[in-house]
Amino acid sequence: MQHTSPPTNTPTIPATSTVPATSAPSATPLTPADPPGVQLVHDLLLHVPAFRGAYESHVFRQGGVLPHVFFWDVVQGTVRSFLADDAAPDWRRTLDFLEERSSRGDSDVDEVIVTSFLGDLPSPQEPGHGIVRQLGPVMSAKFLRIRPGG
Template sequence: MSEATIDLIDRLVARFPPLEPILREHIADNFGEVLPHLFFGDLTRFVVQQYCEQMSSDSGPRAATDSKPIVGELLDALEDEFTHGTSEVQELIAVSFLENLPARGERGEGIRELLGREMASELSRIA
């Protein structure tokens, strides 16, 4: 855990209020601590769930970002953090977000198509 990764989580939760209960539960489950890699696992599940819920009621990958902006906005925020963040932030996003996205053929795989250029490049490198 580093100050940079904790600051990233704080920025995301401040910008996206639906993440607040996820962080609260995470802290409660981890004896009052924020464990960035574990939290990012929770974040990934949340983003994929939001994407899948939207896809089941809309048509096409862009519908997830058009009708339910939190998916697109979160992905944009993560792209910005990945592009401009410290090496610790980049590692956190790569290892605990990108690597946890659904693989080809799995439910929610279309979220990969919504990634920004830098995260998409990293995902293709590590996947």
């Protein structure tokens, strides 16, 4: 029986392996089959690495990535940064990233951003509500649809 090996220009990745993101602040296991919400979390970590500690704590507590749950931490960190204006994670980078992702029209990603970020932003009577005036046009329109009173 003759043994043939795969072509040398095609990498072979076993179905059960994970491929670490090479540009991630630390190795975040990514798989080609990650759901869009999980991919959103991983991409956020690449764009705003200051969320790494919250992510690691989240994964430890939850036993994996639950995007809607993790975004509670994203909201808290973003509003805290907005209020302190010099605290990490940088609220401007977070809003820029989420605005860009919101403009792509991916319904699975939008569900996470709208439900678990925009929906959890402070109410008008709460500290940090001013952040809603800093939302880009796409997220601002979505925010007004879900919370017309602010």
